[in-house]
Amino acid sequence: xxxxxxxxxxxxxxxxxxxxxxxxxxxxxxxxxxxxxxxxxxxxxxxxxxxxxxxxxxxxxxxxxxxxxxxxxxxxxxxxxxxxxxxxxxxxxxxxxxxxxxxxxxxxxxxxxxxxxxxxxxxxxxxxxxxxxxxxxxxxxxxxxxxxxxxxxxxxxxxxxxxxxxxxxxxxxxxxxxxxxxxxxxxxxxxxxxxxxxxxxxxxxxxxxxxxxxxxxxxxxxxxxxxxxxxxxxxxxxxxxxxxxxxxxxxxxxxxxxxxxxxxxxxxxxxxxxxxxxxxxxxxxxxxxxxxxxxxxxxxxxxxxxxxxxxxxxxxxxxxxxxxxxxxxxxxxxxxxxxxxxxxxxxxxxxxxxxxxxxxxxxxxxxxxxxxxxxxxxxxxxxxxxxxxxxxxxxxxxxxxxxx
Amino acid sequence: xxxxxxxxxxxxxxxxxxxxxxxxxxxxxxxxxxxxxxxxxxxxxxxxxxxxxxxxxxxxxxxxxxxxxxxxxxxxxxxxxxxxxxxxxxxxxxxxxxxxxxxxxxxxxxxxxxxxxxxxxxxxxxxxxxxxxxxxxxxxxxxxxxxxxxxxxxxxxxxxxxxxxxxxx
Numbered sequence: 001x002x003x004x005x006x007x008x009x010x011x012x013x014x015x016x017x018x019x020x021x022x023x024x025x026x027x028x029x030x031x032x033x034x035x036x037x038x039x040x041x042x043x044x045x046x047x048x049x050x051x052x053x054x055x056x057x058x059x060x061x062x063x064x065x066x067x068x069x070x071x072x073x074x075x076x077x078x079x080x081x082x083x084x085x086x087x088x089x090x091x092x093x094x095x096x097x098x099x100x101x102x103x104x105x106x107x108x109x110x111x112x113x114x115x116x117x118x119x120x121x122x123x124x125x126x127x128x129x130x131x132x133x134x135x136x137x138x139x140x141x142x143x144x145x146x147x148x149x150x151x152x153x154x155x156x157x158x159x160x161x162x163x164x165x166x167x168x169x170x171x172x173x174x175x176x177x178x179x180x181x182x183x184x185x186x187x188x189x190x191x192x193x194x195x196x197x198x199x200x201x202x203x204x205x206x207x208x209x210x211x212x213x214x215x216x217x218x219x220x221x222x223x224x225x226x227x228x229x230x231x232x233x234x235x236x237x238x239x240x241x242x243x244x245x246x247x248x249x250x251x252x253x254x255x256x257x258x259x260x261x262x263x264x265x266x267x268x269x270x271x272x273x274x275x276x277x278x279x280x281x282x283x284x285x286x287x288x289x290x291x292x293x294x295x296x297x298x299x300x301x302x303x304x305x306x307x308x309x310x311x312x313x314x315x316x317x318x319x320x321x322x323x324x325x326x327x328x329x330x331x332x333x334x335x336x337x338x339x340x341x342x343x344x345x346x347x348x349x350x351x352x353x354x355x356x357x358x359x360x361x362x363x364x365x366x367x368x369x370x371x372x373x374x375x376x377x378x379x380x381x382x383x384x385x386x387x388x389x390x391x392x393x394x395x396x397x398x399x400x401x402x403x404x
Numbered sequence: 405x406x407x408x409x410x411x412x413x414x415x416x417x418x419x420x421x422x423x424x425x426x427x428x429x430x431x432x433x434x435x436x437x438x439x440x441x442x443x444x445x446x447x448x449x450x451x452x453x454x455x456x457x458x459x460x461x462x463x464x465x466x467x468x469x470x471x472x473x474x475x476x477x478x479x480x481x482x483x484x485x486x487x488x489x490x491x492x493x494x495x496x497x498x499x500x501x502x503x504x505x506x507x508x509x510x511x512x513x514x515x516x517x518x519x520x521x522x523x524x525x526x527x528x529x530x531x532x533x534x535x536x537x538x539x540x541x542x543x544x545x546x547x548x549x550x551x552x553x554x555x556x557x558x559x560x561x562x563x564x565x566x567x568x569x570x571x572x573x
Contacts, residue, residue, distance in 0.1 A: 125459035132467025
């Protein structure tokens with residue numbers, strides 16, 4: 001206990017990092033499940049169904065498969081860089097998540113905010129610094145494999161990521177001008193309040209063009225359909241990670257999904273009020289929304305368990321039912337309800353953006369390479385620049401008028 | 405204590421990266437060593453309390469300039485370097501001269517304000533940290549003209565490179 005009292009920052013940070021890593025890794029695994037399910041239903045299929053009830057154990061099975069596969073290194077590859085690339089990709093992707101505040105800083109344990117690992121004054125800049133390094137993972141993987149398709153994939157993707165990073169950064173500057181700070185918690189607090197008493201004052205309303213630019217550039221930046229040229233399987237086998245097998249491949253996979261989560265979190269923070277509730281404080285029933293939602297989900301699961309599950313799946317789904325009902329009951333306790341408000345809204349918004357990602361994947365065809373570059377440089381960049389100039393002009397207008 | 409350890413680790417990494425940059429045979433290894441130097445320097449800036457400079461150092465140099473280097477090396481598929489025999493002069497006088505240069509730098513640094521701050525430990529100057537606001541005030545008000553002039557200079561260099569690289573039609 002003495003040690004904990006002497007070094008509260010160190011101890012609390014380590015615990016937060018461990019918990020966050022666990023949550024994010026589980027989240028990544030179930031994001032693959034979520035994606036396969038949603039895309040399957042878009043295409044009138046069932047998706048993963050047989051490993052666990054509703055395929056819920058599929059991510060676990062996939063992880064085990066990756067662990068036990070033979071790990072091959074191409075003999076002609078550059079060994080050091082070949083091994084470095086996936087580690088770099090995953091480490092950078094996970095570092096970025098440490099900056100994300102999942103709830104209000106007022107919730108504290110031992111004087112330390114619980115819901116964010118690192119609350120930096122230059123939060124946004126640091127995040128861009130980390131994500132801008134993400135190109136190396138892809139480029140180096142393509143180069144070090146010493147093979148034609150990975151090299152082409154790596155080249156394409158470096159060009160694409162560098163091009164769209166410009167628009168991505170510029171589209172966010174409008175929000176920064178309004179917020180006047182780089183700290184995530186301050187940006188979120190600045191979005192509290194309501195137009196007409198019930199429309200939340202989120203940055204998405206004045207910055208709708210900036211938001212559209214951001215979300216487009218973000219999809220391109222994370223190499224997802226319709227911008228997934230670096231790994232276009234019909235043209236390049238699997239792009240930059242063609243030569244990677246076993247867990248090194250899984251690391252690229254996880255890095256891609258971690259980047260999706262980071263980008264969705266950033267959209268939530270910058271444009272959609274982060275952990276703020278969309279409803280005014282006076283609507284007190286919203287305190288019971290998380291609990292009620294979980295209990296409704298639990299009731300549906302119970303119905304499904306009884307009616308359509310057979311054999312071992314019945315037991316598995318019964319466990320899921322109990323978890324939902326138990327979680328719902330805990331969320332309804334008056335002491336707990338206000339604390340989980342922040343994380344609840346944050347996660348809900350992030351899940352919406354992740355759904356948006358999967359939705360675009362299920363509906364849009366892939367761009368051609370020249371279309372991609374034309375779109376990025378000739379449409380997206382000018383629009384985000386114009387948005388920045390107009391925002392700056394509108395913000396400076398009142399003070400300019402005052403000074404004559 | 406901890407700032408000292410971080411300082412020496414990063415300083416060693418920076419020097420090691422710089423040496424690797426010269427010694428490495430593969431162009432990509434050289435480029436990566438340079439990235440290592442940039443990262444170590446960024447951490448040193450952080451130790452000095454210059455958060456903004458540290459972030460910009462990574463974004464601009466490690467995240468943009470070096471990515472383009474790596475990109476060009478990949479695009480040209482540059483092979484391993486060819487070595488020439490060292491010049492006789494460099495072989496004999498190189499090391500002593502390098503040592504002398506280091507000594508001179510250390511001597512003059514120790515007499516300046518920066519040097520005395522280093523002697524007090526890397527944490528000593530962190531209070532004088534350059535905030536983002538103070539930096540932008542200096543950049544966009546006090547030094548606005550040189551700043552804009554520099555950006556036009558860079559634009560001219562960009563156009564020049566474009567015209568030189570363009571094929572005749």
